[in-house]
Amino acid sequence: MIGIPEIFFYIFCALIFGSSLLVVFSYNLLRSAFALFFVLFGIAGFYVLLGGDFLAVIQIMVYAGGINILLIFGTMMTGSISQPETSNPSFQGILTLIGGGGLLLILLIILNHTTWPSQSLIDHGPTTKQIGQLLLRNYILPFEVISFLLVAAMVGAIVLINKGERS
């Protein structure tokens, strides 16, 4: 018996794996970067299916709207414009595929032999209010630390870029 969530789960699976295969095996880096968009949107769909509406919006805003745009900018600023077809070469492809296949096999065997304690599912409804309260009560220290980390990363990025310019 297949319900509506299962149908959407398989649709998002197809979206994620079709696009991530393109990300991995495309020889055009710009094409990889745009395929990563669809991977991130599919993962946001997973979050919606798992009851994380706030998390899905964060995923779309920060990942697809921020990090991926940054990656596309980096691609366009560093890639050779005249040769986009070979901007993403790989080496030792066969060995890596064998290793990756072995890793996936090991992970699937482990997953097959493990039984997880499953509880009855509760639908929590909108999660934004609870997540905001948790972030400002129980998780206030990691929240502040990560704000400081973001500032440090921003300053570090500016220092790195300026250092390259001086030399």
Add this chain to the structure above:
Amino acid sequence: MILDGYLVASAALFTLGVVLFLSKKNAIAILMGVELILNASAINFVAFGKFTPSQGSPFDGQIFAIFIILLAAAEAVVALAIVLAAYKEYKHIMVDQYTKLRG
């Protein structure tokens, strides 16, 4: 149960990220591999938080996923700054040809 579906999907995404991370020469493609690996771990956190929630605080998995996303943002900014600084020095970003990285 469908928890296994999410775990299998996350394992496959993790494997693709590792393959991308290990096999590419371009530094930005390696960064994309890291993003795929981080996303796979975040899917695992949210799936476990949904299907086996901890007592009294069922949103711990989602909080962890938010922190993972923020860490990925910080990591992407710093890594791209390093890539751009190296590009100014070498005029390419193929990591197998970086034989000397002294500032």
